[in-house]
Amino acid sequence: MEEYFKPQPIKRPFLSKGVIILLILAANGIIWSILRFGFGLGAVTNLNNQFPWGIWIGLDVAAGVALAAGGFTTSALVHIFYREDFHVLVRPAIMTAMLGYTFVGLGVMFDLGRYYNIWHVPIMGNSNSVLFEVGICVMTYLATLYVEFFPIVNERFIGRVHLKGILKFLNKPIDGFLRFADSFLGKTMFFFIILGVVLSCLHQSSLGTLMLIAGKKVHPLWQTPISPLLFLLSAFSVGFPMVIMESLTASRSLGLKPEMDVLRKLARFIGPILSVYLAFKLGDMVIRGTYVYLNEINLQTIMWVIEILFGVIIPLRMFFWDKVLHSRTLLYIASLLVIFGVALNRFNVFIIAYKPPYILQQYWPSIGEISVTVGFIAIEILLYRALVMIFPVISVPLKGVSAKAKYAIRGVIQ
Template identity: 65%
Template sequence: MHAPIKAAPIKHKFFTPGVTTLTVIALVGLFFVAWRLLFGLGAVTNLDNQYPWGIWIAIDVAAGVALAAGGFTMAALVYIFHREEFHEIVRPALLTAMLGYTFVALAVMFDIGRFYNIYHPLYMWNGNSVLFEVGICVMAYVTTLYIEFVPIVTERFIGRVKLKGFLARFNSLVDKLLRNVDRIMEKVLFFFIILGVVLSCLHQSSLGTLMMLAGPKIHPLWQTPVAPLLFLLSAFMVGFPMVIMESLVSSRSFGLKSEMDLLAKLGRYIGPLLAV
């Protein structure tokens, strides 16, 4: 078993060539976001009422959600199946999942025509709608991911609260609050880990059902009642490769040594999942 490695901030410049490239792409994306808000969804996607879904929704939701599956697959592997040797790569996987699902949620907000009504599923429940199930599960899972991220925040700032000016009087109070939150999270974190895995399995499979709503517009190869199972298995399969790729890319970007021995062990799970 690997000895636990204490997490620490990376002392490296943030704007690496990779980050700079992604920033440029994001700025281009913001231009199209503004264009969509001003002139409508059809102006940037060429979609209409007859063809409301296309490569737009298939890539940023159906594929994007699966690519963020590394969080729940790693959480299941470590915390449910007790493969503790992979514990040191769970945190980056959960962080990536949190960011991935956050951006997916933002993308969905721009996918729908009346984006200002995105909050309606919170109180307009429709138990017969698979889209409702996907929406509720994604919202619940994003919330769960942020809760799972809380220990990282408390660990970072406990003993380091240094508010300035008149806020300095609250330093001890904030530090005490952080310690209490950290102590509580140690006791309940396992519940949110399991909840996150369950929610992910629910909405990953429901995406397969969601695609079936397109009917004959879906290629006959994918017209199958086991599509939900295929989507779920695809998420399982792509989760570990994404964790490996993210680890290699981030290590190269920040000039760190790759954890090849650990990633090689993780890669052994990919073959059986592909076979399934």
């Protein structure tokens, strides 16, 4: 098969106006992080005994996991369902998932009161606990993502490890290790790819089981026994929009031509998947009769309507419209709406819907909580930018690439 596109490290200056803003936001987040670990959760967050979980769980963790779904959906599409035509999207998707899950892990560490006991989870785990399953799956999947990313590291550094000075003696062993890892992963990568998809299905759905135990504390609009299924379907729905959004953002920011043909083909999957999600969501509502709650106008019902209308129904219609698929701007907006809808769903389930029986003090995220969340996102974007400049992640047309860079590496999943 003739390859037109080849992943290449992108050559651009790292700094730009946007990057400077992101650096400021990141620095602000880091300052608040120091306060959180120096003075405790109470000093930085507005969490209290009525609202034990805030946006660090609702957004950083729950929405973070959902929005990292681009990784497993794309790798399933390309590697398991053998759609080679989407190959150029795999590397960015895997890398974003890797970054996303890294920050999910960090978000958990920030939120845990006794973060230094995190190693208790694998050894003392309680198999009845939904959280235990989510925790173990996320940990394992994070490791799997690093393994899936490793061929890219190999491709970048095999034969090019040039450490200077006293570290010089390490050059040979490191190169040897990379070559060994390359040949090992070349033979076993299929195992990790399937494992990644299975683990994702498990914890994406279990994230939806998490709030079931809270029973009547969660508003009936969201408290449904099929919540795990809804979470899984919405994770499927948001995977491809994330890939499209990232691809369009990155090509704009890095001055590349977006791969509109591939993205358009990918976008055609989104409508049907979103329809299935919407059908289950509304079907569940009809069966349980929860539409009666929409008669009241309160924070919960307004948020529910926003979630369904702007997050599902409007983008669903858009993705079935040819004009949207052919317009870069409209495709971008439609993808952003799906992302917004799923992120808002997680936020709603974990924060808005949670109404404990006794409220002495309402919860509203503090400046510190928002700063850390924004800082995480900023650092994530900065790392994305840095990594695509270091590693061959984003595919660019082969034309204009110097002949020296053309090489084939055994074992890289192509």
